[in-house]
Amino acid sequence: MATRQTASLARLMRAPAIILLLIWMVVPLGMTLYYSFLNYNLLNPAVTSWAGWFNYQYFYTDPAFLDSLWNTLVLVVGVLLITVCGGIAIAILIDKPIFGQGLVRILVISPFFVMPPVAALIWKNMIMHPSYGVFADIAKFFGTSPVDWFAQYPLFSIIIIVAWQWLPFATLILLTSLQSLDGEQMEAAEMDGAPAYSRFIHLVLPHMARAITVVILIQTIFLLSIYAEILVTTNGGPGTASTNLTYLIYRAARLNFDIGGAAAGGVIAVVLANIVAIFLMRAVGKNLD
Amino acid sequence: MGRITLEGVTKRFGDVEVIPPLNLDIEDGEFVVFVGPSGCGKSTLLRLIAGLEDVSAGRILIDGTDATEASPAKRGLAMVFQSYALYPHMSVRKNIAFPLKMAGMDKAEQDRRIAAAANALNLTDYLDRRPGQLSGGQRQRVAIGRAIVREPSAFLFDEPLSNLDAALRVGMRLEISELHTRLRTTMIYVTHDQVEAMTLADKIVVLHAGRIEQVGSPLDLYMRPRNVFVAGFIGSPKMNLFTGEAAAEYGARTIGVRPEHIAISTEGGTWKGRVGVSEHLGSDSFFYVEDTGLAETVTVRADGEIGLHHGDEVWLTPSEDKVHKFDDGGDLIE
Ligand SMILES: Nc1ncnc2c1ncn2[C@@H]1O[C@H](COP(=O)(O)OP(=O)(O)OP(=O)(O)O)[C@@H](O)[C@H]1O
Numbered sequence: 001m002a003t004r005q006t007a008s009l010a011r012l013m014r015a016p017a018i019i020l021l022l023i024w025m026v027v028p029l030g031m032t033l034y035y036s037f038l039n040y041n042l043l044n045p046a047v048t049s050w051a052g053w054f055n056y057q058y059f060y061t062d063p064a065f066l067d068s069l070w071n072t073l074v075l076v077v078g079v080l081l082i083t084v085c086g087g088i089a090i091a092i093l094i095d096k097p098i099f100g101q102g103l104v105r106i107l108v109i110s111p112f113f114v115m116p117p118v119a120a121l122i123w124k125n126m127i128m129h130p131s132y133g134v135f136a137d138i139a140k141f142f143g144t145s146p147v148d149w150f151a152q153y154p155l156f157s158i159i160i161i162v163a164w165q166w167l168p169f170a171t172l173i174l175l176t177s178l179q180s181l182d183g184e185q186m187e188a189a190e191m192d193g194a195p196a197y198s199r200f201i202h203l204v205l206p207h208m209a210r211a212i213t214v215v216i217l218i219q220t221i222f223l224l225s226i227y228a229e230i231l232v233t234t235n236g237g238p239g240t241a242s243t244n245l246t247y248l249i250y251r252a253a254r255l256n257f258d259i260g261g262a263a264a265g266g267v268i269a270v271v272l273a274n275i276v277a278i279f280l281m282r283a284v285g286k287n288l289d
Numbered sequence: 290m291g292r293i294t295l296e297g298v299t300k301r302f303g304d305v306e307v308i309p310p311l312n313l314d315i316e317d318g319e320f321v322v323f324v325g326p327s328g329c330g331k332s333t334l335l336r337l338i339a340g341l342e343d344v345s346a347g348r349i350l351i352d353g354t355d356a357t358e359a360s361p362a363k364r365g366l367a368m369v370f371q372s373y374a375l376y377p378h379m380s381v382r383k384n385i386a387f388p389l390k391m392a393g394m395d396k397a398e399q400d401r402r403i404a405a406a407a408n409a410l411n412l413t414d415y416l417d418r419r420p421g422q423l424s425g426g427q428r429q430r431v432a433i434g435r436a437i438v439r440e441p442s443a444f445l446f447d448e449p450l451s452n453l454d455a456a457l458r459v460g461m462r463l464e465i466s467e468l469h470t471r472l473r474t475t476m477i478y479v480t481h482d483q484v485e486a487m488t489l490a491d492k493i494v495v496l497h498a499g500r501i502e503q504v505g506s507p508l509d510l511y512m513r514p515r516n517v518f519v520a521g522f523i524g525s526p527k528m529n530l531f532t533g534e535a536a537a538e539y540g541a542r543t544i545g546v547r548p549e550h551i552a553i554s555t556e557g558g559t560w561k562g563r564v565g566v567s568e569h570l571g572s573d574s575f576f577y578v579e580d581t582g583l584a585e586t587v588t589v590r591a592d593g594e595i596g597l598h599h600g601d602e603v604w605l606t607p608s609e610d611k612v613h614k615f616d617d618g619g620d621l622i623e
């Protein structure tokens with residue numbers, strides 16, 4: 001925007017989109033805020049009354065609440081760890097010229113195109129199922145008893161499924177970054193006597209810092225709201241072992257029909273997500289400028 | 290020590306033989322310049338010596354030991370790249386320290402060497418900056434600094450000055466020359482700049498399509514080019530090369546005369562022509578003479594004061610003993 005004239009024109013042109021986005025955001029947020037202060041249950045929708053802070057208190061003192069916070073954290077961090085580390089590893093592997101490179105790249109990226117419930121169902125019924133899943137077959141082949149993944153390690157199983165879905169995204173972003181690394185720099189480091197792992201630590205990782213930041217930021221936004229994978233596999237159980245905040249809100253709204261409570265949970269989730277976002281931007285956002 | 294010997298070194302990329310078997314001796318402390326037209330394999334040869342490319346056949350000896358299979362780090366050579374190849378997220382100090390750190394040198398010795406290099410290269414004030422905050426010339430000096438702290442047995446430069454503007458290039462050229470005088474370390478320097486080659490080299494290696502056309506001191510190459518290619522390549526402006534009748538008179542297929550070995554006069558001489566473009570540089574003037582029937586234009590150097598103008602009819606006379614004669618194969622007739 002070189003001149004004042006073009007700047008004001010640009011503001012005018014931007015306005016419709018921004019206003020639309022604002023309405024899109026403000027209306028649902030306002031309604032959620034409003035409902036969160038009401039006694040409003042779908043089993044008895046005719047009777048609504050002002051509830052004050054009761055819904056918040058109720059949601060907050062629910063013993064499942066702290067569990068779900070912890071589970072959300074474990075889920076997000078676990079998936080981030082797997083996808084970032086795995087993404088770097090795969091990116092480095094498929095960056096090297098190999099036979100059938102195009103096909104390998106498409107295969108690596110394909111999980112991203114599978115929608116979450118379908119992916120979760122495939123994992124549940126064909127891979128992790130204790131009697132006819134692939135893992136069970138492998139276990140039987142080695143003569144050990146198969147693991148009932150969703151009963152024994154519910155949260156871990158969900159982390160695996162979600163990580164599988166997000167790995168392609170991380171790989172793709174990290175691969176682009178890797179390909180923009182200057183080859184002469186690597187050669188210079190080689191001549192400087194840096195072995196492969198030193199080149200990785202001192203050159204490749206710092207070069208990819210920005211891409212890793214982007215992966216972490218974008219994935220965190222989506223991982224905070226994981227829901228479909230839990231719904232079709234463990235239903236949040238056993239107990240609350242795999243219930244995250246999103247799923248807890250869903251439970252309040254759709255299983256208990258408690259709109260007020262669910263809205264309060266939603267507001268809490270929004271607040272927490274913003275705290276996480278601010279924290280993240282502080283911690284890793286400096287890599288972006 | 291930095292004696293480098295290439296024995297039958299060959300490089301093929303797939304089916305394409307970029308460097309046919311090549312032999313070359315580089316003495317310890319020598320400043321060797323590789324010149325040649327673009328794509329002739331200068332960079333490839335340098336990278337073979339550095340170990341960044343594998344040789345297809347032949348041996349590379351460094352100080353008498355076979356280094357053909359040695360990794361780049363093990364060869365004890367340092368390279369300065371055309372793109373500088375500095376590490377962008379490290380400060381200048383860390384860039385220069387990197388090879389020392391990789392060698393596991395103790396901190397005090399590292400600091401001593403960095404200070405010495407920074408001092409020699411005028412980088413002391415910039416040690417805590419990032420490469421992105423430096424000018425092209427400063428970056429180049431950091432790249433050289435990173436090379437000298439290792440005290441390598443030889444330096445390899447691949448067109449190190451080609452990204453700099455003309456004034457800076459002259460300055461850096463002098464600095465590299467001084468560096469060589471001070472360190473007396475073997476240097477191999479790739480360039481396509483005539484002036485760099487002539488001023489820096491102890492020994493010039495002229496490459497053409499991967500083959501060595503001639504090796505010799507700058508003046509040797511200038512005075513006694515061994516074939517038509519070297520004759521036409523070394524010297525700026527180029528040597529005049531004539532074929533046909535004029536050459537036949539000398540019993541040669543091609544003859545070559547340098548611009549300064551042709552006398553120009555308005556009265557009489559061997560070849561007649563008309564002045565085309567003239568360039569007056571003050572100290573001397575270059576005339577591009579047309580319509581001689583010898584070649585498209587003949588370049589002639591004359592003293593500054595000669596008053597000749599476009600379209601003037603002139604006579605050209607070569608100094609007989611300065612005429613280079615080449616046979617059908619393009620080789621010099623002794
Ligand atoms: N990795 C490669 N694969 C195939 N061919 C290559 C490769 N690297 C170089 N070549 C070829 O080898 C030849 C020599 O290349 P090289 O880079 O050594 O030329 P050069 O003399 O340095 O040229 P310039 O002055 O333009 O830098 C060229 O014809 C080039 O196309």
Ligand SMILES: [Mg+2]
Binds near residue numbers: 331332333
């Ligand atoms: Mg080159």
